[in-house]
Every structure is written in C-alpha cells, then in structure tokens.
Amino acid sequence: MSAYQVLARRYRPQTFEDLVGQETVVRTLRNALATGKVSHAYVFSGLRGVGKTTAARILAKALNCERGPTPDPCGQCVPCREIAEGTSMDVLEIDAASNRGIDNVRELREVARILPVRDRYRVFILDEAHQLTGEAFNALLKILEEPPPHVVFILASTEKHKFPPTILSRCQQLDFRPLPTETIAQRLKEVAAREKFALEDAAAHLIARAAQGSLRDGLSILDQVRSFVGEAAVDAAAVSQVLGLPPLEFLVELWQALASGNPGRALELVAQREAQGGDPLLLYQELLELLRSLVLVAANREAPLPYPPPFREALADSAAQVGLASLLRILSLAISGRELVSAAPSPGLGVMVAVGKLALWPRLVRVEALLAGNQAVAPSASPAGFSEGSLPLGASPLEGFLDQVGHKLGVALAARLRSFCELSLGEGELLIRLRSGGPNATAKALQEALASLESLARELDLAQKVRLVVTEAEPSLEQKVAADPRVQAVLEVFGGKITKVEEQS
Template identity: 40%
Template sequence: MPQGNPGMSYQVFARKWRPQVFEDVIGQGHITRTLQNAIATNRLAHAFLFSGPRGVGKTTTARILAKALNCKEGPTPTPCGKCDSCLETAAGTSVDVIEIDGASNRGIEHIRELRETVKYAPVGGKNKVYVIDEVHMLTNEAFNALLKTLEEPPPHVIFIFATTEPQKIPATIHSRCQRYSFKRIALHEIAAKLREITDKEGIKVSDQGLAMIARAAEGSMRDSQSLLDQAVSYSGMEIRNEDLQAILGAIGQETLRSLADGLLARDSAGLLKQIDSLLEQGQDLRQLTAGVVEHIRNLIVSLIAKEPGKIVELPAADLDALKQQATGTDAERLIMLFDSLSRTLDELRWSPHQRFTLEVGLVKACSLAPLRPLGEVLERMRALEARLGTGGTSDNSRSEAVRERASGYAASHLVTASGARSGPSAGHSDSWGKILAALKQRKPNLGSALQNSRVVESTDEALVIGIKGSSFQVELADKKESRDMIEQLAAEVLGKRVQITFRLLATETKPEPKSAAPKKTSSGEQDPFVQEALSIFNGKIVEPESQE
C-alpha cells in the first residue's frame, strides 16, 4: 500500500477554499459591500459585532477585514493577498491580528491582559485587530472590564466580536459596536460553490447529490464543505447519490415522491410495505416523516405559486418531477395531508413506539374524507328542512330530543334569580365577597369566572352559590380541585367548614311595554330552524335585517 508523504499534510476543503477577499464570501453581500464602502470612504467603526449561525463566514469576514486594513497597499477594499501582512493574516500568524477564543478566555483576568496589550502600537501593520470569537461566552465581569476600552479605544485598535448568540451580549456592549447580522446561506448558493470546488478538484457528483449535501448543511458553507470531504473519503473521486444517502441519512427525492404517490392514491398497504423496507435500511422515522411533510408542502407550493423554483430549493430535474406529481391533484387534498402528517410528526417526538405511530398516521392520512363543497352542504340543509316540514312546528320528536340533550346540564343546575328557597343572610353575602377576593389572589382565572356570583341559599353547614353566566362557569367551579380550594377559603373566612354547591342563575325576563304599533318581525325570525336555535341556546335576535 503506497504511503503518503509525511512532510505533506492534507488540507480540508473548508480551509483550502476559505475566501480570501470580500468578493469570495458567499451569501453575505449586504455585509461585504457595507464594509468595502466604509473602508473606501474612511468611515470605519472601531468595534464590530458579527452575529449569525455557525459556518456562514463571520470569522472569515473578520480576517478579510483585518487584511484590508493592514495590507501594504491599504487600507483597501481589495487586499492584495501577496504582501507579508496579508500572508501572515491568512495563515493566522500575524502579531497585529490577535484571534481570541471567548469560550476559553472568558474571565476578567483575560480582559485585563487585553487592556494592557491594546496600549502598544502595531508592529508591522497600520492597525491592531482583535477578533474575539464566541464573545457571548465572556463573563459579566469581563464584559464590564471591556466597556471602558470599547468606549475610548486607542486610535490604532479595531475590535471584531463574533457570536452565534447575540441575545446573550449585554446591551452596553451592543451600543458600542456596529452590528452585522450574517444570514443562513441559500441552498442554491451552497450547491453552486460546491460545484465550483468539485470541478476544480476533479470530483464527479450529480446536481442531486450536491443538493443533498447543501440541504444537510442547513445554511452553513463550512458544514457543506466538511460533508463533501467526508463523502470523498467514503466514495473516492466519484460520489454516487446512494453513497450520500448512506452517509447523510438523507431521504432521496425518489423515495419521497413514491411515498407521496401512495398517499395521494390512498394506498395504505403499499405505504406500510415501503416503511418496512426503509426501516430495514436504518432510516430515522422522524427524519423520514419530516421529509414527507416538506415534500407535501413543496407540492402545495408548486401547485399554487407562479414561479415555484424561487420558493422550493430543488435541482431543476427534481423541480420538474415535483410539478408533474402535483398535476392531477388539488390544494385542498394536499393541505389535509399536510395537517394530518404534521400531527403525526408531533406525536413521533414523544411516542415510545415510533413505527406504530407512523404506520397508523399514514393509514389515517389515506382515510381522510374529502370536504364537501359549500353549495352541496347548503343544498342538503334545504332538503333536510323540507323533510322536517314547512309548518314551522316545534313539536317534532327529533327537535325535542336535541333540545333536551342541549339543555340537560343547564336545567339540572338551574335556579331562578328570585328563588323559591329561603334567601341568604347578609352575613353570608359579605363573607362570600371576602372569599371571592381571596380566590382572585389564589387562582385569578377561577376568581374571574365567579365574578358574577352570589349566595342564593345558606344554612349553618352549606352555601348554595348562584352563578350568572353559562354552564361552563358552573362546570369550572364544580371541579373537585376548584371546589376544595373554595371550601378551604370559606373555612378560613367563616371559621368553620361548609359545603358549597353551585347553580346556574336563570336570567329573569321582564315584560315588554305595550306598544301602539305591532312590532315588526323579519321572515328569518319565523323560520323553524331559527326558532329552534333560539330556544336551544336561549338566544335572541338583536337586530333583525330589514325586509323592505
């Protein structure tokens, strides 16, 4: 077996293809352009805060900025990359560009050392640049020690802070820096850069393969280059899609299309067979379900959007296949599938039997009945009305049964406001007010529910509380834990334990004054369906529409 040259060390793609000028930074044009303009117009701040996800170019941009400031031809927006200062900065050996790891140099003693060194002039360049990575890891004491230096730094010092968690940095530090927010890099931009690397390195890989790598990198250019390195180590100079699926645990678009076909065709048996096969391959079920949900979303987008390619990040061949699959289906069906599978994905997070949960979820998704058009529903309602009769009678047996079921609970818990029973004593009424006040402090939501309540009957051992409102409020108060709490508060106020029961207060109806002219009624009020609804829900028409 041939041995490698021990004097030559392998350089990973992330280092070998690290950008050396602002133009090479991918996906951060809003930042690189601003920095270049600031250098060109000599409007450079003394402190910068670079925030954003990992692997999107924060530290790389900091190094390029340091090169631009200390270049022999600079300060310049385009460092030469050939002078000693540029070469040393790129190699990380420049004495004027100090890179500090905030995670391991986080204490106040490290910041005190830094404050001592900033006093000294740069050795070879024009500026001393301090790059502190993961600056959010510094302690509060360290941040406080840094404040004075940040507020009045020496003219030759530039601070560049990089962080993935800007919310952890004190506002006093934020206010002394110019903040630049780095964003996740788009999938197509990562794939294009990977294509450039593979072409120059002589690596053969399909566009679908590069898209898989870019998707797995989740917006991180560095992660994508590391994954490409890993794929080359596994497959050699010719990377197959199957190899990438094995390395990344990714789901191929062909698999997702096949599963979506099964869902659209309501082929439960075929789906269960596919799940069994994927499990034998070691596929993660949550990742698989998330992939199917994303694919259904992509189908919805391709069906609705005029230019789905701008929203769905897929290679051209996969995008064409997606559009083809969306043909012949409808958005309503896809939305129902999306909702159903999203619930299944949530259930998988906590399920001890993920396979069973997914299988049942897929069968349920296949069994979803289509929604009926609104016009058809209205037509069926008219037909039902005709069958019930046109006379507007309210003694129909089915209507009576519905009314009895709907009002059963309320009737069993109802007392009138006037009350046929003996009224409460004034002392008990005052005591109930104190109990309510204490309840609002202890459990505000329950106290609010009983706001319109009062004692309607009382004895030495019991209180009957009438609630003006709905049966829901009675149910809430009548729960065991709620009643126990209220009885405990009553014992504290009254000095003895009493039994408390709750009833719904009926609203008293006052006779309407006679009018000289007959009251106008709309035809809707005479409708038997409207009358039955008013009766069941104890409602009234507030402002009937004019029929003139």
C-alpha cells in the same frame, strides 16, 4: 506523505469576492473601507459555517495590507500572508468559549492599549463571543466606549440575542444569512470541478440540503462522501447512504401515497425505509421539507425549490393540482405530528403513526364537507407529473360527475341535479335521490337519461350502475301535529288553531 487539507480549509475565501451568499455584508464592508469609515467594533452574527470568521480575517487583511486600507487586499504581502496563516502578531483570534472570564478580558484590554507591532491596526477577533460572562462583558464595555484609534474589535457569534444591549449599541451589527441550497450546490460543483472528481447534480443538491445553509458543513459532507466512494463518482445514492437520508425518488413516492390518501402504501414505505436502516426522524424531517417546498411552489410556481431540475417541474405540477389550501392542511397536520413522534415510545413507531394519520387527510376533508351539508366525496387521485388520475386531485368526483352531466346532458339538467338531488356513492353504485318537491320534469328527464348517466359514471370510475330513487319529503313537526285526529277533534270543539309546536325531550 503530506497531510491532507480538508476542502473547507483549502477553499476558504481569501477575498470579499470569494465570500459567496453574503452580498449585503460584503457591500457594507467594502464601502466602509473605500470611504475610510471603518467602525471600531463589529458584531458578526449568523449560523455556523456561513463566513463570519472568514469575513473577519478578510477585513483584518484589508485594514493591514501594505496597499491598504483597501477593499481588495493583495494577499501577497507579509501582513496578508501572516493573517491568512494565523501567525500575525497584530491580529489575534480568541476563542471566547474558553477565554470567557473577566481576567481574560482585562488582559485583552491591556494588550489593546499597546500600539501594533508592525501593522496599522491591532484587530481582535472574538469567536463565539456570546459565551463571555456578564462580568467579562462589563469589562469589555469600557474599552468599547473609549477605544484606542488603532484597535478594531470583531465579535463573532451564532447567538446574538445573548449579547447585553449595552454591547450591541456600541457595535456595528452585520447579520450573515444562511446560504440558499442552490448557492451551496453550485459552490460544491465548482469545488468538484477544480478537484477533478465527478459530482452529480442530484448529489450536490442533497448535500446542500443536509448542510442547512452552512457552506462549511456542505464542504465537510462532500469530503466525507468522497472518502466513502473512493475514485467513483459522488452520486445521490452514496450521499443518502453516508448521511442516512432518504433518496428523493423515495420521498416523491411517499408523497404520492399521501396525496392520494393511501395509508397502506405510505406505511409500507415507512416500514421499508426503517428495515433498510434509515433514521425515521430524518425521514420525517425530509418529508416536512418536501411539504414546505410544495406549499411554496403552490403559492408561486417560480419559487426556488431545493431539488435538482428534473424533479422541480413535476413537483410544481403536483402542487398546483393538489392546491394551496389542501397542501397547507397537509403541512399543518405534519407539523402537529411532530409532537406525536416526540411522545412515542420509539421514533419509528411515532413516525409510522404520524405518516399513517397524515395519509387520512382526504377523509377529514370529506367529514368537514358532510358536516357542512355537502355530499361531495373527497378526492383519491394521484398527483400530476408522476401518474395520471381520472380527475384532478383536490376536486370531488361527484362534482366532476355533475360537470360532465352539464356537458353531455345539458346545463339545465345539471342545475336541477344540484338543486333537487342528493348524490351518494354506494358499493359499485351511484345513487341519485330526488327529494319530493322537486319538479316532476326532473324525475322524468333523469329516468330517460339513466343509460347515459350509467355510462358516464363508469367512464369516471365512479360506479357500475346508476339508480334513481324518488323519496317523499319527511313531514314537519307542525304537519304531524295538525294531522293527528285527537288534535283535530280539540280544534273542532273549541274553534282554535295551532300557533306554535314545541317538541319536549
């Protein structure tokens, strides 16, 4: 039985055209090769698994190809094949994590002074170069200042900020970006097609999200899930089971509970997921990613979402209905909840409390509205695209009631309601409290329209009945003092008048 070669190695890019998601880096290197302006030292920095070492090997092939230097190495000549196999005597890959001392760098300097055995350039690829010691960096600095013409250094690192400024200033720096979820998902589907096994679109996107910008990690996860399913198709359920990630349908259901302000349902879902063996921390992280995506698509409906097409439109509709301001509030509360999760005795308990508090966000909106003097009640509808509500989420039912009054009973009456009435919801009852001082015509018109208002309130699922109460305005402190008989007697005896009234505690 021949040894199995994992997908990440089998589909490792061999040319610049195969290096997906790094167009800026590829263009820079190809132009340098085409114009003969290759630097003597490069720093390739970026997330793991995005192509740093792969690009270094391709650059080495481009420099030493029998047809080169060329932006398009043939891949067939002896130098190209040996570099691809890692057996070239003139292209040395060094693990800086285990060869990080000053003696290792001194030895490297001595080798660098020797002419190449066969090829044009001696290329040194230092992986994880940020782990070199300070003394080793100082030793490397000397040869970077006065490099031999036949030497090219490529320092690959995931933590460029750990390099001394003196090293960075002598190297050309190329930053490798994390790959977009859609790019990774598309590449996974291409690999699956070439390997002749079925990969569902939802599964590809779930793996791509789990890879977090690293194509190599994505291919490794695909290998793992493929081993789990055997000859069956790789679907989202299999990926969720292998990685412990919540299915997208579950996340959407949890989002519905949060958006509608239903803590009971939200906590039930969290407990259900934990009972199934799901990692609560992964659940919370996926929830944060979903909220982040909703915020982005609320700001720009065309923003890319890391989810398969069937879910994108519904999520975009939901985000538009909730509104950007409310989504920012929810995401802010969710981020604050991470501290609560970290401080909890167990992750499951922390996530349960954080999600429960998150579902109470409509009450916070209502408290703020009441403190601001607005009697509007916070919304409680479900997000669009998944279930229907009577009023748009993010709008107050009482505001919606007043809008409907304007349509059905006339704009003038609605304006009077807003100006002279206080509306509140009781148990199955909509109370319209008319403050004293409002025009009598308003009270009369409301009294005549009570039947219509009651029907409208039931239609909007606000109350079973409507009650109108006319209240007298509370007299001011000055009015109370002026009406006091003792004060009136004093004013009459001395011929005075009240200029100022203060209440003492």
